[in-house]
Amino acid sequence: MVTFKLNGETREVDADPNTPLLWIIRDDLGLTGTKYGCGIAQCGACTVHFEGAPVRSCSLPLAAAAGKNITTIEGLQSKAAQAVQKAWISMDVVQCGYCQSGQIMSAVALLEQNARPSDADIDGAMAGNICRCATYQRIRAAIHAASAELTA
């Protein structure tokens, strides 16, 4: 039995402790905003916040989450998160949308650490998130827009 906090709520899971957190979140706990894309921490579709930091949940065993705070797209609440989601929607960043939960989790983590990221900062924080629709130009623009709102 492993206990951790998911989006502020304490959850107890009876599963193989080697199970990647991604599948615990999706299959055991039923939150499907976090996506599977590669299983080897290459694409970032499964990005969640682990104690506030972006991690690839496909490569994080359940055991590592014991006693930790995990946030998924469903649990986003911060000002940075609101600014990011608002910018994403108003700029129509998405196309297929499958990678966008992960993109948003990475973008929110970036802005929570650095409210005024440069283009290079954005490259650094977002290069682990693949978008096959190549919405990258709008992702960059939306992060800048969210940053402007946060620092206004």
Add this chain to the structure above:
Amino acid sequence: MMHMLDSASLAEWLPDDTDAADGATGFTRRGFLKSAAAAGFVLAVQLPLARKAFAAADVGIVPPGDFAPNAFIRIAPDNTVLFVIKHFEMGQGATTGLATILAEELDADWSQVRTEYAPANAALYGNPMVGGAQGTGGSTAIANSWMQMREAGATARAMLVAAAAQRWKVPADKLTVSKGVISGPGGKKASFGELADAAAKLPVPTEVALKDPKDFVLVGKTATRRLDSKAKSTGTAMFTIDVKLPGLLTAVIARPPAFGARLKSFDAKAAKAVKGVTDVVEVPEGVAVVATGMWPAMQGRKALKLDWDLSEAGPKSTEAMFADYKALAAKGGGVTVQRADDHAAQMKKAAKTIEAVYEFPYLAHAAMEPMNCVAWLHDGVLETWGGHQFPTFDHMLAAKAADLPMDKVTLHTLISGGSFGRRANSWSDFTVEAVHVAKAIKRPVPVRVQQTREDDMRGGLYRPQYVHAVKVGLGADQRPLAWQHTIVGQSIIAPTPLAGALIKDGVDETTVEGVWPTPYTLPSPDITLQSPTQAVRPLWWRSVGNTHTGFVMETMMDELAAAAGQDPLAFRLAMLKDQPRFAGVLKLAAEKAGWDQPLAKGKARGIAAQFSFHSYVAQVAEVSLTADGRPKVERVVVAVDCGVPVNPDQIVAQMEGGVGFALAAALYGEIEIENGTPKQGNFDSYRVLRINEMPKVEVHIVASGEAPTGVGEPGVPPLAPAVANALAKLTGQRVRRLPLSRTTFRLT
């Protein structure tokens, strides 16, 4: 992807008609022809539509009080406007596009619009540009729906107006409609919802007036935003991987380790011992491990003992294939695509020839959501949930796999995490394998077959490998005199039901599109095609033949321009006759890119254009080199002429995305195969574009009153040749083989 074809050709592929299953929804050859003909959906038959095919009763159960004048619109008393979307949404924005057209003619308020995806019903929701079958491809969603959606919207509007006129006892022409509200003399106002019940009782008019385009308030406006942005920005959009059903199980399939491998035997004992594994069953695709979740299914698969017969595994290697293809090209022969009578004579006169051989690798689509489908066999019926991009194929093949008549099969079409062509295929592979597993477990439980990234990437259905050999004879004035061109590579269309329509005299038009026909006036051409077969299944990949023909033609144009000592833009324009729209995008892209302006040292521009899917796109790429000799594409200026721009911001998005998708393939895209096994299996080895590699993209849309044409694919073809042309200018090195990662570039 697919091009115009006729319903008769599609029907040829359908199973022989027994008529046993041929009820209203029984999909048989005769039934298909009947329904296609009844709906007026055959090639070249344009609107007006056969309205009798749009009986509201066919849209499903319409609640009393709702107004459903046709198969696309349902207005409820609570004032919601529901649009039934006949096209598949894979990110390209078709949902928003079709809704925009409907809302425009209906004069609905954008905020009251809701959408749902159409059920499988080719008679109601067929696509005349794919022979009347229900399917999305070939960048046809807006093009084929434009007049149909306008008429559907205008019809509903006319009936709502008539209902208001009746209620208020005023002539209909005294009423106006704006943002979902009908207004009449004396300040009378009514919402659509208030009039729904009354409108539903009126006869459907046989003729309606369409708006004058100058009165459009949604079409052509950037204020019309995507309908799915919120759901996709909050994690609530539901994809196939997210489907929840009572007792839903997850399966992964142990698949052949090589193309052509056959299962000899397997031992499931250890797999069955994995906690959470419920079933291990053999299916035509391999051995399925079914479990309560993805992880136990994967662990179970790992524990399987499998014995494969590899004696027929192939191809031996993609390098050997290139050697074979080059030998075939050198030998010549094949079928003639186009030959001018004076070709040999003109080539003989040539003072000089330019020859080049080009190599293009297999490419995987690598959509973000790996292939999957949910199938549930229960109570004598089959239900599926999936990215049914081509419902007509999926419906028929799912029924066949389940051994059920088609009217016992219901498809629930969901959005998908990309496709790029992968989810439209005439094997319906991802649907059929889910049905096989659901059947094999022999109990009425829903099962999701989920491919891992590796399953998806190593599963074939690739953009085929191609070789082009080109020889252009130049006159003493350095102008082209004769053009010899041979293409070698698998036919994408040959194994599909479209073969009858799209392969003429042995020529798969999707292999040669862009070489022949071409907007350029090719001097004395001799164009041939050889289409060898391979154990790897071929498939259309965003922009199909244009992915390679565009590269060859547009890089050769630059070589010829250089030989003639001419500017590449001027040279192209001189090769064009009566092609104002093609010339128009070339000039516009050049102008916006500052083609004549000098660039900083270490940077160069390249230009390329392609006519594809009835749209014209030109791109100018600005390229530099990294310290280790890798191309860095810094800026891409795009000019697009796609007729009436329905959703300009979505056209921009498709051009941006097309550039990024094409750049990924140009830089890195390659599936290599050894002894039947693809080397690349995931994003670590099959590199795709990341944010730090995305160029600045600027898009310019040509104002046009022509009927709208495609934008999903046409942004792809010009990118690679534009980049290669810039690299040639920068380094003097001509690119003959993609991806670019195979070449180290050096500044001249």
